[in-house]
Amino acid sequence: MTYLTLSNISKQFGDSYAVQDFNLEVEKGEFVSFLGPSGCGKTTTLRMVAGFETPTNGSITLDGADITDKSPNQRNMGMIFQSYALFPNMTVSQNIGFGLRVRKASKSEISDRVREMVSLVNLEKHVDKYPYQLSGGQQQRVSLARALAIRPNVLLLDEPLSALDAKIRVSLRAQIREIQKRLGITAIFVTHDQEEALSISDRIVVMYEGNVEQVGTPFDIYNFPKTPFVANFVGSLNTAVAEVIDPAKGLLNLDGVQLASAAKMDGLMQGDKVRIAIRPERFSFASEGKKANVVDCRIENITFLGSVVRVHILIGNTKFTMDTFNYPSLALPQIGDMNQVTCSKEAVLIIDSEK
C-alpha cells in the first residue's frame, strides 16, 4: 500500500505556479529524490510535504490520513536543511534530544535515544560540543541524528549536502543511504545534483518549471529518458536531428549516415524529423567489436578526464562526444584521423519528434 501520496498538488505564488499538478505515490521505506534545476519547484513540493507551505490545490495523505492542512509540528516529519539549522545555544546532545523534550519524553528515554542516535552518526566524542565547534559534515550528521531521534514518519532532506565539500558530500550521502536502509525509513531528498540523485535513490522525480518530467528508477531515468529535458539534464548527452527512413525497421538518416534505433516509432512516417540522443559512453571504436551501427567519423579532439577519455568526433556534419575508459593499453587515434565508431540500436534514443 502507498504510504505517502501527493495528489494533484499545485502551488501558486502570485500569478505564477511554482508547482503544477504534481502527483506521486511513495512506498514505505522508499528513498525518492526530487531532481531538477533551481526554480523547478522541488523544494516547494518538499516544503508542502513538511507543512511549511500550503498547497493551492490538491491533497497530501500519509498512511491513509489527509495531512494537507496539518501544521508542520503535527506531521512528525524529520527535516534536514542545507544550512543544518542546528540550534546554536544547544550542545549536540541537546540538539538531538530537542524533539523528544518537546514530546515530553522521560529523561531516561531521551538520554537513551540520544546515545543511540549519536552512535548511529558516529559522533560519540562530540556530544557536549556546540554546533560552532563542529565541521560542516559533523553538523549535518547532528542534524540527521536530530531528525531521526523523533522516529519520523518521513525523513525530508532539502539539499543537505550542497554546503559540503566534494569528498564529505560523497561519504555523507553513502552514510545517509545506509542509515535510511537500516532503519527502513521513508525519505524524500531534494537535490539539483544528478550524480547525487542517481547514486542514492530508489526512484527519482525529475522536475522542470513546476512540472514532473519523469518518475523512475535511476537506471530508467538515465537510460530511457522520456523527455528532451530529462535526456539533457541527467548525464551527458549527444543530441541531433535525424530523418526517419523506415519506421518499421527503426532506420534513420543522420547527415547521410544510416542509423538503426530500437526506439518505438509509432505514428512516425518516412521523412519525419526526430531528435535522437546517444550517451557518450554508448559509443565505442569499431575496432573493439562491432555493434548494430557502424559509422565513419573524424576525430576532432581528445580530452583526458582521469578515468575517462572523452573523444570528440564528427559524424556527417554533427559533432558527438564519445567516452571510453582510460586504461594503459588504450590505443587512441590521432586528432584529424578518420575512424569508425559503433553503438547498439538501443543506444539510439528518440527523445522528440518534429513532425
Add this chain to the structure above:
Amino acid sequence: MTITTAPTSVAVKEQTTRASVRKNRFWSWVIFVVGALYFLVPLAATFYWSLRAEKDTLGFEAYRRLFADANFLPSFSESIVNAVAAILISLLLIVPTAYWVTLRLPKLRQVVEFITLLPFVIPAVVLALALIRLYSRPPLLLTATYDSSRILLVCVYAALSFPYMFRAVDNGLRAMDVRALTEAAQSLGAGWPTILLQVIFPNLRVALLSGALLTFAIVIGELTIALFMAQHTLGPYMANLTRSKVYEPSAMAIVAFAITWAAMGIIQLIGRGQQGQIAGGH
C-alpha cells in the same frame, strides 16, 4: 641601470608609505587623547568635587549623605522597578513583533522601524503633555492616582525604549537564520511558545540584554516625563538635589554613571561568550 633603480624606487615608496602610516597614527592618537580628555576631565572634576564635602579633606562624605537621605533609596528603587517593568513590556512587544516581521512580513520591516523611531522624533515635553491630555479624562483616565500615573509612566518608558530594543533585537535576529531555526523546531514538533522561549530567546540573549540595559540606562534617570506626571523617581530626585545641595549632586552623577558603565560592562561580558556560537552556528 634598471636593476639598480627599481629597488631604489621600491625603497622610496616603502619609506613614503611608512611615513604616511606614522603620520596617520600620530593624528589618530591626537584625536583619541582630545576625545578622552573631553570625556574624562568633566568626569574627574565631578568625582573630585564629590569628594570635597568635608572641609580640607577628600572623602566619601557626600556619598554617605546621599545614601543616608531618606528620599534617595525609595526614589532609586522606584526607578529600578519602573525600568524593569518597562523592559518587560518592551520585550514582550518587540521580540514577537521583530520575529514575526523577520519571518513572515519582511516587507513591513521599514514601517515597523519607522514606528519604533517615533520616540526619537517627538520631544519628551510634547510627549508628556500629549499623554497627560489623552489619559487624564475618561474613558482612559490614568492620571487620577499616583499608582495609575505610574502605570502610564511605565508604558511611556516602554515606548521610549522601542528604538533601542527594536534595533538590538533586529540585529540579533539578522545574525541567525531565523527561518531555518523556526522550521527545524517546528518539524521537531515545537509550537510557537517553545520556539520563542527555547530557540529564539536564548539565541537573542546578547541582543535582548543590550536592549534591556540601554533601556535601563535611559529610564533610570529620566526627568521630563516623570516630572510632568509628578512621580517620585530618581530623575526628579536628582533635579531637586541640584537645587538644594552642593556636593551630593556630583556624588549622584557619579553613582548614575557607574550604574550605566556597569550595564555596558555586562553587555560586553555576556556578548563575548555568545559571539562564537552565533558566528559558528551558520
